[in-house]
Amino acid sequence: MNERERAATVRRMAREADPDRAIAALFAPTAVRDDLLALVALNGELARIANQVSEPGLGAIRLQWWRDALVRAEEGEATGHPVADAFGAVLARRKLSRERIAGLIDARSFDIGETVMPDTRTLNAYLFDTAGGLFALSAEIAGAEGENRGLIAQAAGQAYGLVRVMRSLPVLAAKGRTYLAADALERAGTTPQDLFAGRSGPGLSGLLAGMREESRAALSEARFHLHGEGMKGTGLDEAGRTAFLPLALVEPYLNALAKVKDPLRDIARINPLSRLWYLMRAR
Incomplete structure (x- = not known):
């Protein structure tokens, strides 16, 4: 998947996960629009975990995968997941708060447990x-x-x-x-x-x-x-x-x-x- 295909996939996933935030992002300046959509898509993927797993242990494994994947993606490694790769690039560009990102992921432990x-x-x-x-x-x-x-x-x-x-x-x-x-x-x-x-x-x-x-x-x-x-x-x-x-x-x-x-x-x-x-x- 090339960068253009990845961006289109992430936009689609953001719209499906949270139409309100995805549409709101379209009114943001062009330079930050795709980065905001990558954030919306990431949150959507984290929120979906509770509906994808049958027990808390499996959910915890998926949350840990996201923690590790974002670290690898920020360093430029391809994870194979369009949202992880897209948001990893956002992290590399924007130097976002690690505390906030950790909180966003950790909070989903409640969803699965x-x-x-x-x-x-x-x-x-x-x-x-x-x-x-x-x-x-x-x-x-x-x-x-x-x-x-x-x-x-x-x-x-x-x-x-x-x-x-x-x-x-x-x-x-x-x-x-x-x-x-x-x-x-x-x-x-x-x-x-x-x-x-x-x-x-x-x-x-x-x-x-x-x-x-x-x-x-x-x-x-x-x-x-x-x-x-x-x-x-x-x-x-x-x-x-x-x-x-x-x-x-x-x-x-x-x-x-x-x-x-x-x-x-x-x-x-x-x-x-x-x-x-x-x-x-x-x-």
Whole structure:
């Protein structure tokens, strides 16, 4: 596979894995577009592992393969995997945070080893490493300059990540998994077993309403720091802000989630053309 074929393959894999982030990347400067798509594709490959393996040990082996493959690919060795090779080249060019990349991979150990998010603290840490890590690495790729870049990524990851948790609820619950925190479910008067059995109710509805408000609050915080409102010079430059374009979809998804009749069976969606409009407006 030559470089042009590899790039086309990675773009396709990014679109299939995460259409929202992949489309948002198309609005980034040309010089960083393919690097952002390689990051999206990498995250998609890591996220797929939980559905590909039958036991945690096999998942751990695959995660270790990715750790080793990225090291080899960064050094210029061909791994035979288009995403590993593409992102290895990104690492060589961009010198991205090794801590963030390790967090992105390590967080997937939860996916392959657990079926219930034990508590809110663990959920927040997971969102920090996954959704937040993607925003932080995207900002590095885009060459974001400005104070509070890490703070913005953390708030953005919380806002965007909570939306993903709520949207994935029907699919995961049907498989006997949930990313809703067990302690939050208990306070709401329900349990993971209720979710797996398809039993919804006022408690779950109240919990999800609270999560939507939490997502909105995090979105407001991210936007505040992103644009430097009230703090001269602390916002990000224009190139850096493109790394956070997926935030434009948070509010539309929250509105769609609020209209869902059965949160255990209905997946909140937004119109693809509307998605483009939200992203274009946020540029």
